[in-house]
Amino acid sequence: MSVVVSQNEHPANGFKRYTLKLPVDIHRELSETAAGSGISVLDLLLRIVRLGLWIARETRGSPGAEVVVKTDSGDKTLIPLLN
Secondary structure: OEEEEOOOOOOOOOOOOEEEEOOHHHHHHHHHHHHHHOOOHHHHHHHHHHHHHHHHHHHOOOOOOOEEEEEOOEEEEEOOOOO
């Protein structure tokens, strides 16, 4: 995956532009997940980024931190990438 960041430091519309080059399988999964949820891929990506940032912020400085996802089929423990 590669990311290109816009050089415009103060965009007039309040947004910065990113260009993502995603592997085909990840793009397909994003598209299917967004369509199944009735939202755009952009909205899904924004939600994913916000969640990832929240996890990074909440677990920063805690090397043993874990994120637990509870579902009807059981719990799943995830270890944050950024500690």
